[in-house]
Amino acid sequence: MKKEIKKWTTLESRYLIRRPWLTARVDKVQLPNGVVNPEHYVLEYPNWVNVIAITPEGKYVMVRQYRHAMDEVMIELCAGTCEQNEPPLQAAQRELREETGYAGGQWQEIMVIGQNPSICNNITHCFVASGVECVGSQQLDESEDIEVLLMSRDEVLGLLNRNEMLQALMAAPLWKHFALTHREQ
Amino acid sequence: MKKEIKKWTTLESRYLIRRPWLTARVDKVQLPNGVVNPEHYVLEYPNWVNVIAITPEGKYVMVRQYRHAMDEVMIELCAGTCEQNEPPLQAAQRELREETGYAGGQWQEIMVIGQNPSICNNITHCFVASGVECVGSQQLDESEDIEVLLMSRDEVLGLLNRNEMLQALMAAPLWKHFALTHREQ
Numbered sequence: 001m002k003k004e005i006k007k008w009t010t011l012e013s014r015y016l017i018r019r020p021w022l023t024a025r026v027d028k029v030q031l032p033n034g035v036v037n038p039e040h041y042v043l044e045y046p047n048w049v050n051v052i053a054i055t056p057e058g059k060y061v062m063v064r065q066y067r068h069a070m071d072e073v074m075i076e077l078c079a080g081t082c083e084q085n086e087p088p089l090q091a092a093q094r095e096l097r098e099e100t101g102y103a104g105g106q107w108q109e110i111m112v113i114g115q116n117p118s119i120c121n122n123i124t125h126c127f128v129a130s131g132v133e134c135v136g137s138q139q140l141d142e143s144e145d146i147e148v149l150l151m152s153r154d155e156v157l158g159l160l161n162r163n164e165m166l167q168a169l170m171a172a173p174l175w176k177h178f179a180l181t182h183r184e185q
Numbered sequence: 186m187k188k189e190i191k192k193w194t195t196l197e198s199r200y201l202i203r204r205p206w207l208t209a210r211v212d213k214v215q216l217p218n219g220v221v222n223p224e225h226y227v228l229e230y231p232n233w234v235n236v237i238a239i240t241p242e243g244k245y246v247m248v249r250q251y252r253h254a255m256d257e258v259m260i261e262l263c264a265g266t267c268e269q270n271e272p273p274l275q276a277a278q279r280e281l282r283e284e285t286g287y288a289g290g291q292w293q294e295i296m297v298i299g300q301n302p303s304i305c306n307n308i309t310h311c312f313v314a315s316g317v318e319c320v321g322s323q324q325l326d327e328s329e330d331i332e333v334l335l336m337s338r339d340e341v342l343g344l345l346n347r348n349e350m351l352q353a354l355m356a357a358p359l360w361k362h363f364a365l366t367h368r369e370q
Contacts, residue, residue, distance in 0.1 A: 067302035114351035117252035175360035
């Protein structure tokens with residue numbers, strides 16, 4: 001079954017839309033076997049960050065907000081977008097402070113992950129921050145409506161096991177975190 | 186910090202593009218605080234499936250293919266799209282047979298997950314199939330160029346730990362699978 005998988009060749013590329021929250025292009029591509037696909041869509045995004053933030057008492061700092069595409073209020077990790085030239089760690093620390101009021105602690109990158117390498121070009125840097133503490137109130141912009149929740153490890157595992165942590169970019173680092181810090185579940 | 190998080194109201198909605206591989210709409214939405222966002226983009230997709238397929242010898246059936254948005258050849262789980270009205274289990278079994286030539290075994294759904302509940306409306310059903318066997322050759326269409334690989338558990342964990350399994354919709358069920366079948370890693 002061993003065979004060489006080659007890249008495609010992009011014959012043409014044009015943007016359909018370039019707005020802050022949606023940049024989409026369509027590429028005309030040629031496969032190694034000569035087949036031409038006139039429309040392969042690519043979604044371009046800046047890189048994203050999220051963080052598994054844990055207090056000294058072992059509580060997970062979670063956020064609850066409305067998610068429009070699914071039309072549901074959901075509990076998630078704190079997450080956000082890297083500003084231009086902003087290092088991922090700095091972006092994650094800024095987002096945690098703004099969305100939750102928590103800061104400090106020991107930070108490490110647990111995972112780098114993609115939305116969908118076939119159609120999305122960005123990556124998400126996922127962090128674990130241990131020992132974060134509340135240092136002030138939330139600093140939300142007017143389009144953000146976010147409740148902060150402190151949850152136990154078992155409560156977060158419950159969310160995951162009930163498929164209520166739907167966001168794959170968050171479920172992946174959380175499951176890795178639980179796999180690496182395994183105990184009877 | 187307890188507060189009630191309410192849904193947004195959609196004031197207007199129109200499609201930017203409706204093609205088989207990209208359906209995007211822009212919604213004009215009003216937040217509970219009265220703020221109006223004139224452009225929240227939603228990407229509509231059919232539901233997807235993927236499968237952690239394991240042979241009786243404990244080998245993981247993986248696929249290697251070119252992923253255009255990242256411009257890289259990558260190793261992934263077998264995955265695909267539910268045809269209209271096709272049950273997810275049937276779609277996953279069909280995709281495994283077509284992409285890899287493997288079939289049979291005991292199937293169970295390990296996870297239901299979303300791409301991004303804020304901007305994508307579809308979910309992915311993730312399965313584990315234990316005891317699959319090669320029953321024939323691949324049945325690829327002309328736009329597919331896929332190599333089948335059999336990998337050990339440690340090799341798959343290596344991919345994950347090196348951030349080479351970039352696709353979040355696959356990394357999440359794989360990490361859950363490894364968390365649930367933990368041993369010294």
